[in-house]
Amino acid sequence: MVDGTCAPEFAPLRDLLTKNLADGTDAGASVAVIHDGELVVDLWGGEARPGVPWREDTVVMTWSVTKVMAALTVLVLADRGDVDLDSPVADYWPDFATNGKDGVLVRHLLSHTSGVPGWSRPVTVEDLLDLERSSDWLAEESLWYEPGVGSAYQIVDHGHLLDGLVRRAAGRPLADVFRDEVAGPFADDFMIGVPDDQQDRCADLLPPPPSGVDYSKLPPDSFLLRTMANPLLLPEACNSPDWRRGSVGSVGGHGNARGVAQIQAAVSHGGAYAGRSLLSDATIDRVFDVQASGLDQVLMQPVTWGIGYGLPTPSAPAVPDGRTCWWSGWGGSVVVNALDSRTTVAYVPNQMASHLLASPRTDTYLTAAFDCVAAL
Known part of the structure; x- marks a missing residue:
């Protein structure tokens, strides 16, 4: 039932x-660990769709794990001097x-x-796929709160904000820069935008159980409602060819654990892996500059x-504590x-759990992986 190497x-x-x-906790999934330069775990199994096995090259939408791929793209541009992390966005994107x-x-x-953290105007799923138009709307948007004063998770518009920046700083869409200059040899195993000839590799997302949150009790001006419900992006819509073809750099990436880990x-x-050098020590140090710590105004968690x-x-x-950076996607990726410890751990499932930042299933994979590292 489980294939791969370990x-x-x-x-x-x-x-x-x-x-x-x-036992059905996972329908189909992949797990990968890279430790000290070696791919020591590359496992997959289960079903991508009913009757279709999860194969070595199966990919699935990873939701917000996409965000760190988009962020890595901007960090690579910063490392090259094409973007200054401390400069105004408007230096590159004047309309912003x-x-x-x-x-x-x-x-x-x-x-x-x-x-x-979102759009004030009504936005549809179709609007999200028109990156330039929906990014232009963000350029017109008024501030929801003072920049730099706490965080409000850019749950959907994060990719549009970064795409708007990258298009102007690099002259190409973020998805193209990511594919060609960041993912490089691993681009087939993580894509921001799945080409038509690759779509048969995609596993179908299976929706999570109800969260138990009564959203009707939230005030209408809640940042959570204003972002999560505008637009409401459901797993069923994300299994469509049009969505998979799109290049939404906040949530729309498709990959497997091996591809996530290798990138x-x-x-x-x-800063370097498998013969490709992406980041200097100085840029990696900037990742750990704390920009906000406390209750996020969208996630409503610290x-x-x-x-x-x-x-x-x-x-x-x-x-794990220490010099660690990470992110997770809705459902459990x-x-x-x-x-x-020079370790990257990735887990990518198609059966979504009730998971925003953490959940028992994902935590168990992470704990097992880092316990193994600690025992070496």
Whole structure:
């Protein structure tokens, strides 16, 4: 039921994936660990769709794990001097300066402290797929709160904000820069925009159980309602060819655990992995500059934000302390870069759980992986 490779020292991860697939905790999933330059775990199993096995090259939408791929793209541009993290966004995207946003810095976009966590106008799923139009609407948007004063998770518009920046700084869409200059040889295993000839590789998302949250009790001006419900993006819509073809850099990336880990391992391995050098030590250090720490106004949970990544926080107890950066996607996908041990761990399922920052299933995979690392 479980295929792939696993170093003997990491056998507990194979056992866990086998158990979860057998008892229905997972429908289809992949798990990968890169440690000290080696892909020591590359496992997959279960079903991508009813009657279709999860194969080595199966990919699935990873929701907000996409955000750290988009953020890594901007960090690569910053490392090259094409973008200054401390400069106003309007230096690259002049129209963004309207309605008081002239003080929004590039690092504010990356750390979810921009003051623009969503659109005030009604937005449809179809609008999201028209990146230039919906990004232009963000350029017209007024601030929801003062930039840099706490975080409000850019749950859907994060990719549009970064795409608007990258288009002007690099002259190409973020998805293209990511594919060609960041993902490189691993681009087939993580895509922001799935080409038509690759769509048969996609696993179908299976929706999570009800969260139990009574959204009707939230005030209508709640940031959570204003972002999550505008537009309401449901798993069923995300299984469509049009959505998969789109390049929404906040939630629309498709990948497997191996692809996620191989791209992100440059962060945990001093800026370089598998012969490709992406980041200098100085740029990696900037990831750990705390930009906000406390209750996020959208997630309504405590989050510590560095530049482009979440940092260890009590609301994600399985993420190890230390020099660690990470992020997770709705439903359970996760990637954790632990620089102290030169380790990247990724888990990508198609059966969604009730999961925003953490959940028992994802935490169990992370705990098993880092227990194995600690025992080496």
